[in-house]
Amino acid sequence: MTRLNEIPFVKGHGTGNDFVLIPDLDGRRGLSVDQVRWLCDRRRGIGGDGVLRVVRTEHMPEFAEWSGIAEFFMDYRNSDGTVAEMCGNGARVFVRYLRATGLITDDEIVIGTRGGLRTAILRGDGIITIDMGAAHTAEADVTVRANGHEWSAVPVFAPNPHAVTFIEALSEAGDLSQPPEVRSGDLFPSGTNVEFVVPEGERHVSMRVHERGVGETHSCGTGACAVAWAARRRDGVEGGDTTYRVDVPGGTLEVTETAAGALLLTGPADLVAKGNVLLPL
Amino acid sequence: MTRLNEIPFVKGHGTGNDFVLIPDLDGRRGLSVDQVRWLCDRRRGIGGDGVLRVVRTEHMPEFAEWSGIAEFFMDYRNSDGTVAEMCGNGARVFVRYLRATGLITDDEIVIGTRGGLRTAILRGDGIITIDMGAAHTAEADVTVRANGHEWSAVPVFAPNPHAVTFIEALSEAGDLSQPPEVRSGDLFPSGTNVEFVVPEGERHVSMRVHERGVGETHSCGTGACAVAWAARRRDGVEGGDTTYRVDVPGGTLEVTETAAGALLLTGPADLVAKGNVLLPL
Numbered sequence: 001m002t003r004l005n006e007i008p009f010v011k012g013h014g015t016g017n018d019f020v021l022i023p024d025l026d027g028r029r030g031l032s033v034d035q036v037r038w039l040c041d042r043r044r045g046i047g048g049d050g051v052l053r054v055v056r057t058e059h060m061p062e063f064a065e066w067s068g069i070a071e072f073f074m075d076y077r078n079s080d081g082t083v084a085e086m087c088g089n090g091a092r093v094f095v096r097y098l099r100a101t102g103l104i105t106d107d108e109i110v111i112g113t114r115g116g117l118r119t120a121i122l123r124g125d126g127i128i129t130i131d132m133g134a135a136h137t138a139e140a141d142v143t144v145r146a147n148g149h150e151w152s153a154v155p156v157f158a159p160n161p162h163a164v165t166f167i168e169a170l171s172e173a174g175d176l177s178q179p180p181e182v183r184s185g186d187l188f189p190s191g192t193n194v195e196f197v198v199p200e201g202e203r204h205v206s207m208r209v210h211e212r213g214v215g216e217t218h219s220c221g222t223g224a225c226a227v228a229w230a231a232r233r234r235d236g237v238e239g240g241d242t243t244y245r246v247d248v249p250g251g252t253l254e255v256t257e258t259a260a261g262a263l264l265l266t267g268p269a270d271l272v273a274k275g276n277v278l279l280p281l
Numbered sequence: 282m283t284r285l286n287e288i289p290f291v292k293g294h295g296t297g298n299d300f301v302l303i304p305d306l307d308g309r310r311g312l313s314v315d316q317v318r319w320l321c322d323r324r325r326g327i328g329g330d331g332v333l334r335v336v337r338t339e340h341m342p343e344f345a346e347w348s349g350i351a352e353f354f355m356d357y358r359n360s361d362g363t364v365a366e367m368c369g370n371g372a373r374v375f376v377r378y379l380r381a382t383g384l385i386t387d388d389e390i391v392i393g394t395r396g397g398l399r400t401a402i403l404r405g406d407g408i409i410t411i412d413m414g415a416a417h418t419a420e421a422d423v424t425v426r427a428n429g430h431e432w433s434a435v436p437v438f439a440p441n442p443h444a445v446t447f448i449e450a451l452s453e454a455g456d457l458s459q460p461p462e463v464r465s466g467d468l469f470p471s472g473t474n475v476e477f478v479v480p481e482g483e484r485h486v487s488m489r490v491h492e493r494g495v496g497e498t499h500s501c502g503t504g505a506c507a508v509a510w511a512a513r514r515r516d517g518v519e520g521g522d523t524t525y526r527v528d529v530p531g532g533t534l535e536v537t538e539t540a541a542g543a544l545l546l547t548g549p550a551d552l553v554a555k556g557n558v559l560l561p562l
Binding site: 009011013016017018042043044045046047049218250270271272273274275276277278280 | 290292294297298299323324325326327328330499531551552553554555556557558559561
């Protein structure tokens with residue numbers, strides 16, 4: 001059971017979006033593409049939607065100037081080994097880990113991500129809020145086709161692209177193992193996430209999501225933000241801070257849009273296991 | 282990170298068939314159906330095709346009489362929490378764990394399973410052989426339909442039921458997310474596993490498998506045994522010990538049928554992580 005490349009890990013999830021956390025505070029370890037893929041392999045490795053490498057920001061060469069503001073940097077990798085700018089569910093799990101291990105003690109902190117600095121607020125019950133920044137739309141006709149139906153959709157950039165599609169019942173979207181067909185002119189040159197949304201009540205919606213390059217997932221943090229942003233405008237809600245409940249297949253999230261336009265994503269983050277992984281690579 | 286129900290675990294796999302091992306040597310812990318399901322949950326728990334609870338045989342009330350022969354009992358549970366008699370890939374991972382943790386030191390041991398006592402032989406390179414016992418067939422016309430094709434199949438009991446279906450190319454079976462249709466009169470009252478097999482060379486076959494109640498899997502130990510048993514008879518190989526190489530989607534297994542009729546399943550077993558899991562139940 002003991003090999004030279006035995007390294008610590010923690011596994012956690014936020015509304016079913018799951019991650020392998022690898023502490024690498026001094027940035028010496030790094031993680032190769034093959035190592036990330038192996039860690040995320042659900043049968044031959046640990047299994048996860050992505051890896052969160054935990055690094056002190058001073059050891060991230062491109063981001064070291066933030067180290068006075070954000071002590072820790074979330075080096076997020078997709079399960080295929082590529083880097084991604086931001087992951088709202090991952091950020092909650094990342095912050096939960098920092099607190100659980102005593103690396104932070106404050107209830108409000110700033111972390112570094114490739115998508116910028118992000119403020120996080122911890123509640124005592126494991127519920128964490130991440131400031132995801134603002135969203136915007138674009139002037140474009142977007143249509144989404146799935147399961148023999150066609151709908152018009154609202155384009156939302158949060159800042160990654162989403163086609164938010166209001167439908168009558170979540171089952172209408174059918175099998176989402178294949179990507180829905182999206183027509184948007186040249187609005188989404190690299191493709192888009194697609195959300196199917198059903199109004200459930202006052203400031204309450206449910207959704208399914210097809211994530212670009214991944215497939216249907218249990219939860220998508222930026223998708224929930226995009227959906228709440230679009231639902232508020234569809235409902236014509238004016239005024240200050242407005243909170244929507246967003247039910248995703250893996251649980252429930254809340255999105256508050258502040259008067260200043262920031263989207264605050266709130267939800268649970270659970271740590272389920274810790275140990276050592278025997279990296280074969 | 283510390284809760285009262287923090288318990289040790291190990292994760293391992295054999296040709297992609299993966300398991301969560303829970304040491305419970307004195308049998309005090311037990312595992313509820315809900316705990317097994319949670320452990321096997323690939324997003325909210327650890328993730329696995331099943332759980333292997335490691336117990337001293339003397340602490341398994343129905344099997345304690347074996348404790349003089351088999352010191353350890355493999356309490357195998359399916360991912361839905363039900364018990365199963367035997368799992369060939371799981372048995373290799375179980376034995377690898379016993380050796381890695383120093384619970385055994387011999388190269389040949391006997392373990393207890395609900396399917397009976399099983400002899401295991403360890404090689405130095407992590408390759409392990411399990412004596413899976415004998416297989417038999419039945420007089421019956423069995424047909425298998427999948428992907429718009431229909432074939433006749435060989436029924437094999439190893440001792441769980443298999444419909445071994447020789448085809449031209451593994452892709453012919455098409456999408457196996459739904460069970461193939463099997464017609465067998467009343468031969469398989471509780472359903473059957475279905476193997477699709479392609480001859481690849483002398484004593485060498487490749488296969489895909491749809492496991493009853495599970496779906497298409499990366500590997501199935503009893504399925505590989507059933508396939509080798511049927512291939513040998515199809516090829517008319519007479520004489521003493523005969524070994525077939527069986528390529529499964531998750532790797533390569535070997536099945537030796539001895540002159541006495543025992544099927545010896547040989548393949549790798551890898552342990553990939555160890556730690557503590559924070560059982561929420």
